[in-house]
Amino acid sequence: MYYIGVDLGGTKIAVGIVSVYGKLLYKYTVKTEADKGVETVISNIIKCIESAVAEYGISISNVASIGIGSPGVIDSETGTVIAAFNFKDMINVCLAGEIQKRINRPVAVSNDANCAALGEVVAGAAKGYSDVVMITLGTGVGGGIVINGELYEGGRSRGVELGHIVVNHGGNLCSCGRRGCWETYASASALIKRTMEEAAAHPDSLLAKMVAEAETVNGKTVFNAAEQGCPVAKAVTDEYISYVSEGLIDLTNVFRPQIILIGGGISNEGERLIGPIKKYVAENSFGAGIIEVPHIARATLGNDAGIIGAAMFAKRTLK
Numbered sequence: 001m002y003y004i005g006v007d008l009g010g011t012k013i014a015v016g017i018v019s020v021y022g023k024l025l026y027k028y029t030v031k032t033e034a035d036k037g038v039e040t041v042i043s044n045i046i047k048c049i050e051s052a053v054a055e056y057g058i059s060i061s062n063v064a065s066i067g068i069g070s071p072g073v074i075d076s077e078t079g080t081v082i083a084a085f086n087f088k089d090m091i092n093v094c095l096a097g098e099i100q101k102r103i104n105r106p107v108a109v110s111n112d113a114n115c116a117a118l119g120e121v122v123a124g125a126a127k128g129y130s131d132v133v134m135i136t137l138g139t140g141v142g143g144g145i146v147i148n149g150e151l152y153e154g155g156r157s158r159g160v161e162l163g164h165i166v167v168n169h170g171g172n173l174c175s176c177g178r179r180g181c182w183e184t185y186a187s188a189s190a191l192i193k194r195t196m197e198e199a200a201a202h203p204d205s206l207l208a209k210m211v212a213e214a215e216t217v218n219g220k221t222v223f224n225a226a227e228q229g230c231p232v233a234k235a236v237t238d239e240y241i242s243y244v245s246e247g248l249i250d251l252t253n254v255f256r257p258q259i260i261l262i263g264g265g266i267s268n269e270g271e272r273l274i275g276p277i278k279k280y281v282a283e284n285s286f287g288a289g290i291i292e293v294p295h296i297a298r299a300t301l302g303n304d305a306g307i308i309g310a311a312m313f314a315k316r317t318l319k
């Protein structure tokens with residue numbers, strides 16, 4: 001038997017054929033066309049699943065279940081996307097029902113960040129750990145929590161919004177309407193915003209020169225400038241690292257995970273990001289020096305984590 005995992009993204013849909021042990025065997029992607037509305041997105045998901053199955057050379061009857069990792073607030077008990085704001089009209093859509101109607105296989109839906117966390121536990125950097133927190137530093141800050149080896153989805157499976165814990169009371173205005181949310185300081189977007197602000201404020205700095213010369217300014221720009229000795233860049237990366245760490249300490253104090261995984265584009269900075277975060281968390285979490293602190297590592301599966309996690313989520317829930 002095979003398991004299908006679907007990573008429903010804003011720009012592309014990735015469908016994977018996954019083994020019973022969580023190994024990604026084959027992957028097929030199509031464009032999401034989110035701007036064309038829900039019907040188009042659903043028919044693109046179906047097309048992508050059918051193409052993946054055909055290209056891999058199996059029949060849909062060899063597929064035990066289909067799991068979908070979707071952005072937004074999900075009711076995973078009914079397989080409904082309650083609201084995914086970057087999709088046109090994706091409000092109260094029973095994705096599981098719609099897919100199941102057209103492909104006669106059982107379907108489960110969970111939040112994409114949750115699926116990524118589960119994928120890393122099954123087949124990635126958190127393999128062998130039972131209590132895990134994973135965060136993704138991207139446009140926003142997403143996250144997933146695994147307790148005793150199972151995904152923790154919150155009450156009524158409404159998900160966990162790790163990016164919306166407040167790290168600065170009265171601070172930056174967040175898209176959720178509150179001020180000071182973690183993602184307004186710890187996301188890749190926040191780091192790029194600070195990079196641009198500080199480059200503009202210090203036009204003679206190496207950071208300003210590197211920003212001016214960069215084709216696209218991304219999270220790497222400021223880390224590169226800091227590594228080359230620019231004090232303005234160093235202040236930006238130090239500030240960023242402290243914000244990421246403060247949020248991780250809150251999560252450590254609440255959940256006491258064995259391991260924290262960091263994913264998303266910024267995690268490509270590797271040790272120059274993770275090294276200082278480890279030190280900060282070790283020195284500042286509750287009971288520092290007495291209680292053991294979680295391991296902190298990079299997520300290793302990238303986008304495949306969401307596919308594998310979605311497949312394994314369906315396998316576990318549709319019994």
Ligand SMILES: [Zn+2]
Pocket residue numbers: 163164174175176177178181
């Ligand atoms: Zn918020």
